[in-house]
Amino acid sequence: MKTRLKEILLVFVIITQVQISIAQGALDSLFVLPDSVTAFSIENLYASLLEYHPIVKQTQLLSDMAKQEVRMARGAFDPKLETRINLKEFDNKEYYNKWVTSFSIPVWFPIDPKIGIEQNTGNYLNPENSLPTNDNYRQLFTGISLPLGRGLFTDDRRAAMQQAKLFTQLAEAEQIKLINKILLDAAKDYWQWYFSYYNYRLMNQSTAIAEEIFRRVKLNESFGEASVIDTVQAKIILQQRLVEQQEAYLEFINTGLKISNYLWDDLLNPLQLSNRVAPVLVQNDGELLALTTLEELTLKAKQNHPELTKLTVKLGQLEVDRKLAAEYLKPKLDLSYNFLNQPLNPSGEFQSFTFLNDYKFGLDFAMPILIRKERSKLAQAKIKIKGTEYERTQAEREIVNQINIIHNQLVNTQGILAQQNSVATNYQKLLNAELTNLRNGESDLFKINIQQEKLIQSQSKLLKLKAEYEKMKATLFWSAGIRNLNFNLN
Numbered sequence: 001m002k003t004r005l006k007e008i009l010l011v012f013v014i015i016t017q018v019q020i021s022i023a024q025g026a027l028d029s030l031f032v033l034p035d036s037v038t039a040f041s042i043e044n045l046y047a048s049l050l051e052y053h054p055i056v057k058q059t060q061l062l063s064d065m066a067k068q069e070v071r072m073a074r075g076a077f078d079p080k081l082e083t084r085i086n087l088k089e090f091d092n093k094e095y096y097n098k099w100v101t102s103f104s105i106p107v108w109f110p111i112d113p114k115i116g117i118e119q120n121t122g123n124y125l126n127p128e129n130s131l132p133t134n135d136n137y138r139q140l141f142t143g144i145s146l147p148l149g150r151g152l153f154t155d156d157r158r159a160a161m162q163q164a165k166l167f168t169q170l171a172e173a174e175q176i177k178l179i180n181k182i183l184l185d186a187a188k189d190y191w192q193w194y195f196s197y198y199n200y201r202l203m204n205q206s207t208a209i210a211e212e213i214f215r216r217v218k219l220n221e222s223f224g225e226a227s228v229i230d231t232v233q234a235k236i237i238l239q240q241r242l243v244e245q246q247e248a249y250l251e252f253i254n255t256g257l258k259i260s261n262y263l264w265d266d267l268l269n270p271l272q273l274s275n276r277v278a279p280v281l282v283q284n285d286g287e288l289l290a291l292t293t294l295e296e297l298t299l300k301a302k303q304n305h306p307e308l309t310k311l312t313v314k315l316g317q318l319e320v321d322r323k324l325a326a327e328y329l330k331p332k333l334d335l336s337y338n339f340l341n342q343p344l345n346p347s348g349e350f351q352s353f354t355f356l357n358d359y360k361f362g363l364d365f366a367m368p369i370l371i372r373k374e375r376s377k378l379a380q381a382k383i384k385i386k387g388t389e390y391e392r393t394q395a396e397r398e399i400v401n402q403i404n405i406i407h408n409q410l411v412n413t414q415g416i417l418a419q420q421n422s423v424a425t426n427y428q429k430l431l432n433a434e435l436t437n438l439r440n441g442e443s444d445l446f447k448i449n450i451q452q453e454k455l456i457q458s459q460s461k462l463l464k465l466k467a468e469y470e471k472m473k474a475t476l477f478w479s480a481g482i483r484n485l486n487f488n489l490n
Contacts, residue, residue, distance in 0.1 A: 096122030143338030305481030
């Protein structure tokens, strides 16, 4: 009888060992995908997201909007064609008929060339508007206007142009910020899906082992070589594994649905994640954790982080406002000079230039006495600049510290991963030792189940640590403000 029991136990131990060895191997077997399953890497997700996701396409509109802002500002420098006609006729008399047409070309430096022709007739025409009769009451004029005081170095139109160009940089920084945020969310969801997928596979293997144990124990009971309580215990373990399997399956399905949120085709039709794809992990962490990498990320963050870029652009915009406010402290002194019928007359004949004959000259001067409004605007601009400088200094410090915090977490997690991998390996050794004791009659099913439970927990925790580690990598690039989280679409 004892020999028969020993033989049955030996068969049970051998089968159990085979099943467990299939499920283990330091998790290597978990990552071997079936031929029917296609690997779907984080790079595949990034590429699809950057190409087709509606939010990414929406951020591209920021660049289009910035281009239109520049275009709008350039409108202040558009050539202008003007025509004015004033006519009065009463009691069968032409009081006056005044017509003037001009063409001006605004330029960056405030010398605005202008050319035009005017024709004035009438019985009651103001003498200053009277024109020679030999040219059919027409006169050609050409000249320039020049501000010598306010507006010489900058003015509203040039300031608007500078602001529009700065807005382009602001839009680009905002675009990088928004895309990086959605990529970070996608990365976190992807690595949660990664954990859920392989944890579900682990639970499937554990359930298969529990089913085999229950079947063997029940078979032993039928031979009278195992007690009813052993069968109950094996069934409880199987039921527990089934519950864990169902919970893992639910999380796997739900995390897969989250990944589907990021999948679209070129026609903006939503795509559903296929059950024939699986997440994969490519190990290349050594370079990432190098000290030089940390220094490089810190330097890039100081130079190109979207938040710092936005504050730098804001400082540039405020500087434009300051210069414009300072310009308004100057008196207004505008000069204009127009040649009359030079070098062409209305008939199209060339004539020599004479600066002191046949010309119109104008001078406009104005200046507030106290200039309180202008001084207040300048003071406000300076205060805003100082406040933004403080804000940028604090933001840079927080960003650099955040990079160091995430990097420290990565280094620490890398050490924990190594320890947890060793823990899982040692639990495997304990389980194997307990199986050996069972073969020698020094253990029982209860102890086997305890060791197997600890092994499963350690393996599941190892999977979770791997996923968390990859999330931290994505967070590190996000903290440094690296465009597309260091992913190159090309």
